[in-house]
Amino acid sequence: MLRTAFPNPGKLLLPGMFVRVILEEGVNTAAIVVPQQGVTFSPQGEATALVAQADDTVALRLLTIDRAIGDQWLVTDGLTRGDRLIVEGLQRAKPGMTVKVVAFAAGAGKAAAKTESPTADAN
Numbered sequence: 001m002l003r004t005a006f007p008n009p010g011k012l013l014l015p016g017m018f019v020r021v022i023l024e025e026g027v028n029t030a031a032i033v034v035p036q037q038g039v040t041f042s043p044q045g046e047a048t049a050l051v052a053q054a055d056d057t058v059a060l061r062l063l064t065i066d067r068a069i070g071d072q073w074l075v076t077d078g079l080t081r082g083d084r085l086i087v088e089g090l091q092r093a094k095p096g097m098t099v100k101v102v103a104f105a106a107g108a109g110k111a112a113a114k115t116e117s118p119t120a121d122a123n
Contacts, residue, residue: 032079033072038087039063047073050093052084052101060095 002023013019039049047063063078079085084101086093093099 032075032081033069034075034079034085035087036068036071036073038085038090039065039073040090047078049079050086050090050095051079052086052099056099056101058086058093058095058097058099 034049039047042048047065049061049063050058051061053059061078061083063073064076066074066076068074086099087104
């Protein structure tokens with residue numbers, strides 16, 4: 001709960017009325033948000049993601065997730081800037097596979113990495 005006082009020159013608010021306010025508590029400039037479709041959860045409840053490494057092989061990462069922001073997850077650990085998250089074809093992509101990375105087109109439905117044999121998409 002938070003209580004505050006502020007000017008009300010137009011007398012729009014009367015005593016006892018309530019308002020909903022969104023406060024910006026702080027800004028994390030190093031925050032990473034990822035599409036929820038690129039994150040899966042293990043049977044133990046751990047958040048995981050598949051990423052395409054620099055040599056275009058797939059690697060599994062354990063993530064620490066803070067919260068959901070719309071249709072994205074705020075990731076606090078497990079990913080770094082520049083990581084290429086696989087967002088489509090997760091059922092076919094396996095750690096160690098080679099993928100061909102293509103840009104993710106948000107909303108277009110097709111994304112980012114294709115394997116040499118079965119298809120996997122990444123961002």
